[in-house]
Amino acid sequence: MSIPTETQRPDFHRFAWLVRTAPLVVAGILAALWLSEAPDPAIGFSLSGPSVVARGTKVALRAWHLTDHGVGAPPTVVELRDASGALISTTTMTTSRAQGLEGEVTLPDDIEGTAFFVARTNIDGSDVSVRYGVSVEPDDALRTYQPERETNSFQVYELGPLRLVDPEGAPHELDPRIEGGACVPELPCWLSVWVGAKAVRLRVRSIVGVRFEETVIGPAKGFLRFPLVVAGNEARIEVQALGPNDRILASREVRLPVVPGGISARASVEGRRVRIEWDELGGSEPVLVDVYRGNQWTYAFSVAPDEPWLSLPLDSGVWRVQVRADLFSRNTAGVVHVVISDSKGSAALEVAAQAVLADAQREGLDPIAMAIVDGEVPSDQTEDAIRALFGPRNFGVVSLAGVASVLEVDPDQSQRGVMRWFAAAIILAIGVMVSLALLRLELLAQARARELLESFDDADPLPNPAPSFERWLWAFVFLVFVLVALLALSKGWF
Secondary structure (H helix, E strand, O other): OOOOOHHHOHHHHHHHHHHHHHHHHHHHHHHHHHHHOOOOOOOEEEEEEOOEEEOOOEEEEEEEEEEOOEEEOOOEEEEEEOOOOOEEEEEEOEEOOOOOEEEEEEOOOOOOEEEEEEEEEEEOOEEEEEEEEEEEEOHHHOOOOOOEOOOOHHHOOEEEEEEEOOOOOOOOOOEEEEOOOOEOOOOEEEEEEEEEEEEEEEEEEEEEOEEEOOOEEEEEEEEEEEEEEEOOOOOEEEEEEEOHHHOEEEEEEEEOOEOOOOOEEEEEEEOOEEEEEEEOOOOOOOEEEEEEEOOEEEEEEEEEOOEOEOOOOOOOEEEEEEEEOOOOOHHHOEEEEEEEOOOOOHHHHHHHHHHHHOOHHHHOOOHHHHHHHOOOOOHHHHHHHHHHHOOHHHOOEOOOOEEEEEEOOOOOHHHHHHHHHHHHHHHHHHHHHHHHHHHHHHHHHHHHHHHHHHOOOOOOOOOOOOOOHHHHHHHHHHHHHHHHHHHHHOOOOO
């Protein structure tokens, strides 16, 4: 008697097409579901501003629409409301030259407690709004900010001790500072050295990672300036005061502050108008400019290489200006201080010195500020003195207080959920059919095996066959289809 092979069984041919085509059908369903689940741009809208503000002042705000394709700037109106929800004022934000939207809101003098900024816009036909709460305090009650920047210990300003070789011939001061607060590798940078009222000849020597255009300047008094370029992520130099025959009278080592990938910013003042200049690797692009008065973020500007002037004039006083490439690059921002004064020369210097000495309890007495107060700085070095005075204070960055965001639900999300359930049901139905077909084949095979064994005339019964994995193949296949159906229901996979 011949035993038919598996491929000779008519039942196998009856179900073979189902077993072979089921994986292809399931793969096609998953592919169609994946294509239909291609995400649309998300309706994500954010509003940024300070968390504590002073009444009767201007408050800067920035808003942006973040999508998979970049940062958008839909037309936006900002409402100022008090704690009860009553509308106080409305401001239309302007499109930034760099990213997002920018604007300022003026707070009334009689507001106190909690206030809310409500930004309203329309994105792809959907009305979107975000509310940002702030605490309104008297101006003298605002907490003092602490500028900081994330760097390692080899990239912060460190002034070494003054080594006197000839105390009688050496200058009384040898105070080197980076004017912009920090050097950006491969971008121009300026070192300013305050030597006091005595004319001195200076020489600079690179210890690590600095290239100088010229190494010897003077003799001169006041401020001596050296252009340089940092060539790595760490920079150390030595400043030497020279006497006759280049004899060293005094020297001082200094570790230069370094911000890799940052922006090098400068500012010039004409009357009350401010011109921003900046350098960055890869060429200059439009940048965001945040302006601080005291402890408060007051203005949000943006400038471009062909439009470097701030759009509004600034009032008298000292202003902190932070220049950043985009909305999310605070740590690489360039910082510069500008002094606006109705009078020129010594009056502007006095304003700058008093602003620095106001923080003496926290920062300590600044020798250059004390020299300005004592009248030791020549009037023709006003700009040099201001740049050097604020140099160490240009290193830290004031972070924006907070961001309020809203993410609208995709209007097609419910329909896509129905599609996922429908696809999972089809996959599960195919799995049931394939598993039942395999189970039927297994039962038929067992029945035929018993018939074959009973046809033998041997006296000794044949041993029972050992259990094998093939008996449970149908269950394993059904489990695989269940897992695939669950995968189709999972939004995170698509």
